[in-house]
Amino acid sequence: MHRALVSGIAIAILCSVVGLFLVLRRYSLFGDAIAHSSFGGIALGLLAGVYPLWTAYGVSIVSALIITRIKDRFNISGDASIAVLLSSGIAVGLVIIGLSGGFTIDIFSFLFGSILLVSVNDTVLILLLTGAILIVILLLYRQILYSTFNEEQAKVSGIPVEQINYLIVFMAGITVVTSIQLVGVLLISALFVIPNVTAIMYGKGFKQTAIISMSFSIFSVVAGILISYIFDITPAGTIVLLSIGLLAGTMIIKSAGLLSKN
Amino acid sequence: MLIVEINNLTVQYPDVKALDDVSFVVNQGDFLGIIGPNGAGKSTLFDSMLGLNTKYKGTIKFFGEDIRKSKNYLKEIGYVPQKPIFEKNFPVTVSDVVRMGLRNESDENKIDEILQQLWIHELRNRRIGELSGGQQQRVFIAKALVNNPKILILDEPVAGIDQQSIELFYSILRELNSKQKITIIWSSHDLDAVNQLANHVACLNRTLFFHGESKKFFSDDKLVKQYSEASMQEHMHHH
Numbered sequence: 001m002h003r004a005l006v007s008g009i010a011i012a013i014l015c016s017v018v019g020l021f022l023v024l025r026r027y028s029l030f031g032d033a034i035a036h037s038s039f040g041g042i043a044l045g046l047l048a049g050v051y052p053l054w055t056a057y058g059v060s061i062v063s064a065l066i067i068t069r070i071k072d073r074f075n076i077s078g079d080a081s082i083a084v085l086l087s088s089g090i091a092v093g094l095v096i097i098g099l100s101g102g103f104t105i106d107i108f109s110f111l112f113g114s115i116l117l118v119s120v121n122d123t124v125l126i127l128l129l130t131g132a133i134l135i136v137i138l139l140l141y142r143q144i145l146y147s148t149f150n151e152e153q154a155k156v157s158g159i160p161v162e163q164i165n166y167l168i169v170f171m172a173g174i175t176v177v178t179s180i181q182l183v184g185v186l187l188i189s190a191l192f193v194i195p196n197v198t199a200i201m202y203g204k205g206f207k208q209t210a211i212i213s214m215s216f217s218i219f220s221v222v223a224g225i226l227i228s229y230i231f232d233i234t235p236a237g238t239i240v241l242l243s244i245g246l247l248a249g250t251m252i253i254k255s256a257g258l259l260s261k262n
Numbered sequence: 263m264l265i266v267e268i269n270n271l272t273v274q275y276p277d278v279k280a281l282d283d284v285s286f287v288v289n290q291g292d293f294l295g296i297i298g299p300n301g302a303g304k305s306t307l308f309d310s311m312l313g314l315n316t317k318y319k320g321t322i323k324f325f326g327e328d329i330r331k332s333k334n335y336l337k338e339i340g341y342v343p344q345k346p347i348f349e350k351n352f353p354v355t356v357s358d359v360v361r362m363g364l365r366n367e368s369d370e371n372k373i374d375e376i377l378q379q380l381w382i383h384e385l386r387n388r389r390i391g392e393l394s395g396g397q398q399q400r401v402f403i404a405k406a407l408v409n410n411p412k413i414l415i416l417d418e419p420v421a422g423i424d425q426q427s428i429e430l431f432y433s434i435l436r437e438l439n440s441k442q443k444i445t446i447i448w449s450s451h452d453l454d455a456v457n458q459l460a461n462h463v464a465c466l467n468r469t470l471f472f473h474g475e476s477k478k479f480f481s482d483d484k485l486v487k488q489y490s491e492a493s494m495q496e497h498m499h500h501h
Binding site: 024026142145146149150152153154155156157158199200203204205206208209 | 339347
């Protein structure tokens, strides 16, 4: 239980920070696409008898970088490239599962998460990766924010925009696979998108928005894990429903005119 | 001192020659107005000068150095785009936007200084998307100026901005050029404004058909008429 909470909080922070950049780049579904491609990686790991998250890291990061390269090279739009990535991951996964004769029970925990079963090793890994990604983002904060805000101006200011874009895709790949244990492949994009969409309605500046998003995210994850533990229901669904509740509440407050217009 | 030297710049797009053998120089302290109708190649010229378009023939030098060899010159440039594109809901304040331009992050008080200079200090904690076009414009100028650039490049910076903001904007440009000795390269549709502000004019319509002191251009009725006719034709063509 402690491990679930510690890992959950780390993942909540990680997803909200990386997700904020994705949402602002109109790349909201990219997390979802990487998650689906990790499905292929998980199936591969199960088939090969390797710890499935390792193969998921490899497959997700490589395919995310490849699809980004293809998108730039052939001028394919963002949403179309997401669709390609998403469906190819699932397709690869299905074929591998078919070849192996099916291992449905293992797959199920990856599809919907299993945070209450997280091991000590998993927790350490989650904490290390979260720390590493947050440090990179803090060090390159100005460059990442500027190239998200306006690519062209960032280029003129001498920022290596293309490298920054690949870095974000790389970090998103790691974040997604790390978070699979919490909410599973199918609900990842909820953690990336919902707290950020909510926070954007409150925050004025960037740091303020990021902090609000992290707070909402941590609240949903902690409350979700506790509620699911007490009532013996699925944590992933509970976490996502709680964050949707926060979003709905914010929209009600906003339409009632209680929140200043942003 | 020579700041910019452009020699035989030609840009060929698949369907059209956007710039044809354009050459001119800009000296330190110049206030150069680049005029020309829509589609005259002004944005292509700027894109090439700023390193956003690298598919050109000819040479572009800043401070005597070919920009193909080094990107260091970009540190000396403040650039204000035509209409800065960003998400309306992008959660950044005015200070956040100016801070993005700041190279040396320890120069935090430079941000307040520049916001005061441009009369937008009281807006510093407002979200950029809430501001009027004229206010946003000044924020982007502040961002361009925050590193003390030697050159300010502005691409038709008054499109869609109210008259009062335009006047204020012009007086800011005049002061930057005359008091702070910043070299300004500015593309505009507004002939009167170019006449009042710029000391040099480059008249572009894919080729350069005039470059020199603005006094010379505006005192030569034939040239002005020729320019007006060319842009009128282009205007008709566009409609």
